[in-house]
């Protein structure tokens with residue numbers, strides 16, 4: 001069948017984490033014969049951009065299933081020596097208030113791992129044929145019919161295929177082409193991120209924790225961790241009173257920040273945080289946006305989304321990288337299932353078969369990410385608390401820290417099991433329908 005099948009042309013908009021992972025998953029897991037995968041990326045070159053990114057156990061397991069073993073090494077990513085994802089400390093006293101834990105992660109390679117985003121990106125890149133990635137291709141729009149899909153680029157060129165996957169990030173043009181009314185909202189937080197050589201800190205900060213640490217303040221927080229390849233990261237996440245419109249005009253994603261501003265923000269925090277800001281050499285700013293959950297990820301019979309384009313959760317719980325990997329895997333499983341249903345000797349890339357695959361993918365991933373988006377919007381829409389005294393505010397902070405919701409459902413999610421459940425539910429519904437029809441007869 002494979003040799004005689006026509007090509008199945010897949011267009012992927014965006015060659016970030018989700019785009020590359022999807023290319024790998026489709027070529028290794030989907031079993032769709034004669035796949036022709038092309039990626040279109042706006043960037044002129046694939047530099048090591050971004051700052052730190054975390055992958056939780058679900059993401060690490062999926063990387064392994066994808067065969068991206070080079071990303072699992074201790075060299076590439078950092079896993080805390082205590083075997084815990086992160087320690088949560090008080091902003092002023094530096095006391096450990098609580099810690100995140102792994103619940104069922106027997107293999108230490110699957111423990112939460114922190115990378116420079118560029119290193120994770122490069123590890124994925126090694127598994128994607130370089131000639132399939134087209135740079136300087138900024139998507140301006142997309143259209144789809146039952147017969148095919150087309151991507152249009154700002155340079156006036158276009159590409160045509162059988163399946164379009166929008167992996168073009170939180171501000172996805174692919175999504176915008178099919179849901180033009182979709183809007184993102186500024187969450188009120190800006191992240192000032194930096195990554196630098198860990199040797200900069202060597203011997204300079206007394207009692208600098210060896211594990212990843214999240215210091216919580218009443219409004220703002222601060223994160224610091226080692227990363228793979230001898231790197232270190234600091235991240236200040238603070239409230240910014242500007243509206244979405246003001247912010248969009250004044251701060252762009254990945255814009256250079258002013259490190260003096262970071263130092264000023266955290267100058268009254270405990271001595272370790274203060275010292276970390278003083279040694280942080282620069283910052284880049286990442287205003288945090290989020291959007292409502294989409295009502296479907298099947299944008300047309302042959303169009304879907306993966307990664308931040310599909311779920312605009314704004315980096316909450318540092319889940320974006322892992323979710324993107326799981327999206328890619330679920331999409332490959334769904335295509336494998338739909339294409340395996342074709343009659344032997346035939347190749348069914350018709351719109352109803354492709355749609356069936358996309359619906360399976362949607363049912364596997366959308367409810368899961370929808371649960372996350374509900375939490376995110378609950379937090380954004382929460383009215384700020386007013387306290388009668390600093391003591392009262394401090395007690396409320398400690399209570400918030402100790403009563404953090406359990407997010408194991410997110411960090412240890414099993415995407416294969418979720419996909420199987422969707423299939424079983426469908427089978428169950430079909431059996432019920434057949435049973436009902438039989439009993440009518």
Ligand SMILES: Cc1cc2nc3c(=O)[nH]c(=O)nc-3n(C[C@H](O)[C@H](O)[C@H](O)COP(=O)(O)OP(=O)(O)OC[C@H]3O[C@@H](n4cnc5c(N)ncnc54)[C@H](O)[C@@H]3O)c2cc1C
Pocket residue numbers: 013014015016017018019040041042043049050051052053054117137138139140167168169170171172173193254306307308309315318320321324
């Ligand atoms: C420059 C950059 C830096 C980042 N830094 C961090 C970080 O420090 N920490 C963190 O947790 N997360 C970071 N992220 C986000 C993180 O990578 C994602 O949340 C997560 O990995 C999901 O990946 P994604 O592929 O869906 O989105 P992204 O990683 O955002 O990738 C989207 C890709 O699509 C491309 N693209 C966007 N629009 C178009 C278009 N119109 N046409 C063609 N290509 C397009 C982008 O250039 C990018 O390569 C960063 C993203 C980017 C793009």
